[in-house]
Amino acid sequence: MATQTAGPAGARDPAAVSETSLGPSAHLTAADRVELLRAMLLMRAIEARALTLYRQGRVPGSFYDGFGQEAVSVGAAFAMSPQDRLCILHRDLGAHLVRGVAPPRILAQYMGRASGVTGGRDGNVHFGDPALGCVPMVSMLPDMMCVAAGMAMAFKLRGEPRVALTFFGDGSTSRGDFHEAMNWAGVQRLPVVFVLENNQYAYSTPLSKQFAVDPVERARMYGFPGVTVDGNDVEAVFETVRAARSRALAGEGPTLVEAVTMRMHGHAAHDDMRYVPPELLAEWAERDPIERQERRAASLGVDVEALRAEVEAEVDAAAAEALAGQMPDPANAAHGVFAVGAPQPLGDGRAPWSGFAAEPATAVRDPLSAGAGTDGGEQRPAEATV
Amino acid sequence: MPTMTYLEAISDALRQELRADERVLVMGEDVGAFGGAFKVTDGFVEEFGEGRVMDTPLAEAAIVGTAVGAAVVGMRPVCEMQFADFVACGFDQLVNVAGKTHYRSGLAVPIVVRLPSGGGFSGGPFHSQNPEAWFMHAPGIKVLAPSTPEDAKGLLTAAIRDPNPVVFLEHKHLYRRIKGEVPVGTYETPMTARLAREGEDLTVIAYGAMVHAALEATTPEQVDGASVEVLDLRSLVPLDTEAILATVAKTSKIVIVDEANETCAAGAQVAALIAEHAFEQLDGPIRRVATPDVPIPFSPPLEQAVLPSVERIRDACRDLLAY
Secondary structure, eight states: OOOOOOOSSSOOOHHHHHHHOOOSOTTOOHHHHHHHHHHHHHHHHHHHHHHHHHHTTOSOSOOOOOTTOHHHHHHHHHTOOTTOEEEOOTTOHHHHHHHTOOHHHHHHHHTTOTTSTTTTSSOTTOOOOGGGTBOOOOSSTTHHHHHHHHHHHHHHHHTOOOOEEEEEETGGGGSHHHHHHHHHHHHHTOSEEEEEEEOSEETTEEGGGTOSSOHHHHHHHTTSOEEEEETTOHHHHHHHHHHHHHHHHTTOOOEEEEEEOOOOSOSSTTOOOTTSOHHHHHHHHTTOHHHHHHHHHHHTTOOHHHHHHHHHHHHHHHHHHHHHSOOOOGGGTTTTSSOOSSOOOOOOOOOOOHHHHTSOGGGOOOTTOSSSOSSOOSOOOOSSOO | OOEEEHHHHHHHHHHHHHHHOTTEEEEETTOSTTOOTTSTTTTHHHHHOTTTEEEOOSOHHHHHHHHHHHHHTTOEEEEEOSSGGGGGGGHHIIIIIITTHHHHHSOOOOOEEEEEEOOSSSOOTTSSOOTHHHHHTSTTOEEEOOOSHHHHHHHHHHHHHSSSOEEEEEETTTTTTOEEEOOSSOOOOOSSOEEEEOOSSEEEEEOTHHHHHHHHHTSTTTTTTOOEEEEEOOEEETTOHHHHHHHHHHHOOEEEEEEEESTTOHHHHHHHHHHHHSGGGOSSOOEEEEEOSSOOOSSHHHHHHHSOOHHHHHHHHHHHHTO
């Protein structure tokens, strides 16, 4: 797959991108394709509900969403196995849904409830459920590129067929951690997939003020491929990340996947986006990732309206459950700063893609863990160097 | 018990843990083929291989960040910053990623970041700093600063086995200058203070290289026969409040020494602690000896003018004893 060349300034042209996209994947069953749609619908419905809750004053702080970008996180996460590890960002709720985070915990998270994923210790999508193989993001972007590279480094050292993946945005590519992680991953040929979610704006800053050379072109300079994909085509994103993962497992090193998309809402709920030309939004609205996948599902004979209603009902129930949850106990605010005792290892995530059902379950086991999860376990004497 | 330098004791701790636990991994700039800028990891790559003794790119943020990643999937990385000063380039990964992950998610980040720190030999503004207070102010990070070979080995062993991010300050001026008996095998030194010398009339509270300066400055000949206690903090986070308050109760006169810049230094926290909890037991003002708030200059007379000297510590003790 060739690296696409883009002009140095201005928004990426979605029409040009779609010409290089892979399109529907041969690796997806009909059930997979519906599952992708379902996850995107769920992400949008949860975020719409959370925005309502925010406007009702039930969500403290601000509220960030990924409206219009659902295909990126859902498609990428769908390509990851249970034992793969992810660092998911704040516009990537769909990846958490694919990995198995239950919607009531997400809505409770937004509202700072005890039953939220972080129990009120962090807000928004600033979380990762360790039990599902996810490491929580921090707001300094793209710090998690280094963390993902480190996970991949451990997998490679231990000879485990596993991959790490992280997301980050176009603005992130200006920071030093982007360079350090890209260079490190290239030097060590690490099994890591970097998903650059190019949504045209970093807060109010357009691409033309962010970089002179498109980041996907830089990948080659670090010694590995950069691939551009239509970020509004969930199947194309899946297929591209699936291929990048296979490449990583084959020992061929990292891939930078640039998913070109559009942030259809403001940076956060307070942002009226006056800096975005309306015609740009109109153009991207025509390319809505959910509508595209709905057309595919309909062609498979799926009752899309029924699926939407099912998802809405799930979110209704999730909201009711989240609203019934307690706020956290202030007496615990200072607890848990330090870990005590043996670390609780990361667990394995849900991996609904049918392709994993065919893989032997024993294929990926951490040789260092004696009966515990994939990562960690009790200390064992070193019988051989890894 | 064998005698080792401070540096040899640190090497010994690393070697023993690498042998005992295959999750342990040493990473940093020039730690492999060259054996480290100070030769702490000399010979390691031959014994443990390039995978576990990893020469990294010159990238402090990525050294700390990839260590975090390796740690959360079951490794026990020990990172070396070539000089403590360079940790500024990895500060964000340490403070925001490593330090806050457990509180936010319950996910432990067992990494050690070794910081060759301190001045006294014309390292200049960027090879002489004592950045411990940066990390004391950042929740979720333990901060250790041993002064003896025995404690250096035992505390580094404890740090590697600890489930939290640990910043380990090893004073460069102690590396080859300080020798002492070190137990064979592996052992953990508790993250508590240690009485370096018992005394009755006054206490000097210090850590790292300043423990040695304090001991030298407070021999009976130096302080008109007074009996001076020296408390070696060893650990700054956690800080041994009990030991600090106990020595205040015992001697009632306190001199606190930091090689770090004075404002908000570890000693400032110790002084605040004493003022708040032991005011009634003081028999004189708390005295502080520290480096003024200037970058560490290069030229010997300039550097010696700012670093706490044996004479400054001695004079502070004499003044307070006469109070």
